[in-house]
Amino acid sequence: MKTVLISVHEKYWHMIKNREKTLEIRKTKPAGIEYPFKVLCYVTGGKGIQGEFICKGTLVTNVFQQLCNRSYLSLYELFAYANGKDLVAWDVSSVKSYDIPIQIEEVGINRAPQSWCYIK
Secondary structure, X not given: OOEEEEEEOHHHHHHHXXXXXXXXXXXXXXXXXXXXXXXXXXXXXXXEEEEEEEEEEEEEEOOHHHHHHHHXXXXXXXXXXXXXXXXXXXXXXXXXXXXXXXXXXXXXXXXXXOOEXXXX
16 A cells, blocks of 8 residues: 655644544645555644544545535635645545654655655
8 A cells, every 4th residue: 555644734633533524635646546545644843743544535626615524624725725726635534643653754754745745
C-alpha cells in the first residue's frame, strides 16, 4: 500500500481522530495511486506525525455544498481555497492516533510538505 504524508492543522487533526471530519480537502491527489492508500498526518507547528488514516477514494468536484458537513469547512472557506478551481475530497477511514508522535525525519523527510508528499 502506498503512503503519503499530509500537513494538517491541529484542530483538524483532532476532528479527524475523533471521526468527526471524514473528508480531507486538498487541491490535488496523488497521480495514478491505487486505492486504498495510507495517509500519515503531520500536525503543523512542529507537533510531529500524530496519526494516520486510510484514504479509500477521492472525489474531484466544484460542487462544494456537498463537502461542507463532512469536511468541517464552510462554503466560503471552500470557495476561497479553491480559487476558481476544482477541489479533491479525500475519504477518511480507519483512523489511528499514535501515543507518541513520530518526527518527520523518521520517515525520510527533512521538512513538512505544504500539502502532501509521497513517503517511500
